[in-house]
Amino acid sequence: MEQPFDLQIICSTPGDVARAMRGGATRIEVSGCYTTGGVTPSPGTIRHCIAATDLPVTVAMRPREGHLVYSASEREIILHDAEWSLEQGASSVSIGGLDGHLNLDIDLIETAIKRFGGQRVMVNRALDSVRKPDQDFERLKGLPIAALASSAGAGNAIRGHEKLVHWQAEVDFDIYASGAVLPSGAARMWRAGLSCFRASARHSAGVAHEGRWFEGELYPVDARRVEHLTKALNKAVAAENEEEEAD
Numbered sequence: 180m181e182q183p184f185d186l187q188i189i190c191s192t193p194g195d196v197a198r199a200m201r202g203g204a205t206r207i208e209v210s211g212c213y214t215t216g217g218v219t220p221s222p223g224t225i226r227h228c229i230a231a232t233d234l235p236v237t238v239a240m241r242p243r244e245g246h247l248v249y250s251a252s253e254r255e256i257i258l259h260d261a262e263w264s265l266e267q268g269a270s271s272v273s274i275g276g277l278d279g280h281l282n283l284d285i286d287l288i289e290t291a292i293k294r295f296g297g298q299r300v301m302v303n304r305a306l307d308s309v310r311k312p313d314q315d316f317e318r319l320k321g322l323p324i325a326a327l328a329s330s331a332g333a334g335n336a337i338r339g340h341e342k343l344v345h346w347q348a349e350v351d352f353d354i355y356a357s358g359a360v361l362p363s364g365a366a367r368m369w370r371a372g373l374s375c376f377r378a379s380a381r382h383s384a385g386v387a388h389e390g391r392w393f394e395g396e397l398y399p400v401d402a403r404r405v406e407h408l409t410k411a412l413n414k415a416v417a418a419e420n421e422e423e424e425a426d
Contacts, residue, residue: 183416184369187355187377188405189217189239192224193231195400200232202380202405207232208273210239213381213398218244219260226267235270237301247277247305254287258294265295271325275305283315288322297323304357307332313342320350328357328377335359336368336376344372362411369415376412380404 187206188199196207209228210217218241220228229236242249242256249257254276261272274291276284283306291300302324309315312332319327331346333339336356347354353375356368360378368376382404386395 183374184412185353185355185375186405186408186412187237187375188400189213189377189379190228190400191220192399193227196228196231198400198402199380199405200234202400202402203409204234204405206235206237208237208239208377209269210241210273212244213379214394215244217241219257222263222267225264225269229268236268237271237273238264238269239273239303240264241303247275247308248279248281249276249284249287254284254290257287258291261291261295265299271299271301273301273303273328275303277305277308281308281310283309283319285315285318285322288319288324292322292324298325300324301326301328301355304328304330307334307358316346320346324352326353326355326375328355330356330358333358337361337364340364340368340371340373343368347373360408362407365408366411366415369412370419376408378405378408380408 182205185205187208188204189208189210190196190199191211191213209220211220212218217239225238240257240261242253264272276287278284306329330336331339331342335358343354343356355375355377356373357377360376365376380400381398382401384397384399
């Protein structure tokens, strides 16, 4: 990558995309239903978010809320939606799931690689939900994927960052530190050797209108939070460059 770090911001609307760009994001991830952990966005959302930016766009593939053990029909839905999203101009798709034994669904990932090419596949945080993350990482690291989003099974990125650094040294694909990525933690992870980060950078916008039968609160991307992440990373990069010049 040309820039010293990548900051992928998870967006749900074209407005989120605009705010992420304003804050300094280098990549966009489009995902629906933020409060349920994210699901595959609607076709209209995908098209309009891609049209709203010149940045690379990854589309999240999760056919429903809930657990990550998918039926055969759900797996086909994932692959169908992934193919359609790539045809619309997405640069990559985020895919992952678990098998019946709560191991990473390697078959799903390998099928996606065969259909779309590994350079268009980011493996999502399903790896953080497996029983033995290290064991499944060993199975994953030989695959020709573009990227992995993970906390190394630690729940949040800063708790798992030392293992992420170790993992990154073993693979050619990018590992995006994921899970509660905040400015101070991002800078610390940069200094430790990571250069790719994935964050939601959201805030509560309150309730403009409380529906009788639905939740009315919104959580848009906050351009200021994205900017704080960007500034923290740029500051860490500058400090490292100064140290190298001093040596």
